[in-house]
Amino acid sequence: MKDLINRFFGRGQKASKEDAKQRLKFLLIHDQVDLTPGQLDQMKEEILEVISRYVEVEADESTRFVLEKDEGQVALVSSIPVRRVVQRAKAS
């Protein structure tokens, strides 16, 4: 009920505990591998640079580059949409 009233007056938006949980999970994964989100971003830029020497990639919102935790193991998961292969000359 209180939640509803909060929403009505535009103060609550979604419950802030969801924000807290998401941010915390994210932080713990990054702490575990000792790589800040900022460094991950930098790595993404560098990797995209290398990949784009071989294939034409689309670096937009559909590019995924995240650390995920699965059964205690942290994995770097990335999904980079490829438009087409760049000509060989450019690759060498």
Next chain:
Amino acid sequence: MSECIVVTSGKGGVGKTTTTANLGVALALLGKRVVVVDADIGLRNLDVILGLENRIVYDLVHVIEGECRIKQALIRDKRAEGLFLLPAAQTRDKNAVTPDQMRELVAKLKETHDIILVDCPAGIEQGFKNAVAGADRAVIVTTPEVSAIRDADRIIGMVEAAELPEPQLIINRFRPAMVEAGDMMNKEDILEILAIPLLGVVPDHEDIIVSANRGVPVVFDEASIVGEAFRRVARRVTGETDVPELDFEQNNGIWGTLMRWMGLGPAREVAR
């Protein structure tokens, strides 16, 4: 003239980091060029309270070890013009930095900023020594509890031993209803024991928890009474002497809560 202020308490968990974050934002909103420095190496948290954790690439230890320039490590807070964060390292320990290195770092930050706010780690060892090394003065955060006040007293002594001027006090987590009922020490009780000047009293409030959940310091919330408390403390930090005390009473009870929901009922000011 630029100055460096260390926010310290001795005891952990009294709200040093929250205080540093909110004062930093409030001072920037007053037009100051501010750097908040997280000196809690190994247990970085100021970034999370400010909601800037996603933007860290370099930290204080990188700067000190010469792996990057200061400018590369400073994170600009886009919500408050003039505010920057220098994050702590998360995987090193307090011995990665010496007081001399901190002094040098603070001196450099002063060249480009008006106020350097240092968030001191809990305890009285190396981390404390590093945090006070470059400071021109200290702000002590305490809560109305026996343990916190005892540690504050110890820290006041250490601040004086470090040859800093008399520190100023912030009383945090204040609960007016409990004071009214005689179950919590009031402002006068605490000042009688610690005998240092008061910068302000900050009420214990749910807003603090919500703002920490979201990574949005409560001073950004115009309607929050805690935000208002921090805004007034910030004005006093800049040397303003006629900032009225905040009256907490009006915001208690159903009516106050209802008014706040509607974004009405700003805190009433009473003369000191």
